[in-house]
Amino acid sequence: MMDNPKGDRIKMTAVKPIRPTQIEFSSKEDLQKFYNYATSTTKSNSEELKKLRELRQKHVRARERK
Numbered sequence: 001m002m003d004n005p006k007g008d009r010i011k012m013t014a015v016k017p018i019r020p021t022q023i024e025f026s027s028k029e030d031l032q033k034f035y036n037y038a039t040s041t042t043k044s045n046s047e048e049l050k051k052l053r054e055l056r057q058k059h060v061r062a063r064e065r066k
Contacts, residue, residue, distance in 0.1 A: 025031040 023034070025034065
């Protein structure tokens with residue numbers, strides 16, 4: 001437990017570390033497609049990403065709790 005500036009007790013939770021992801025490809029062509037996609041600088045125009053971009057633009061941060 002830890003004290004905050006107001007003197008209230010705050011319960012700290014353990015944080016799990018981020019582990020590396022391992023991907024196995026069934027063929028060299030799949031590996032090349034993934035590599036090309038991951039290193040591409042072109043903007044994807046899929047419907048899902050359009051919706052995600054729109055949601056991010058409309059997002060309003062919650063006010064800070066006291």
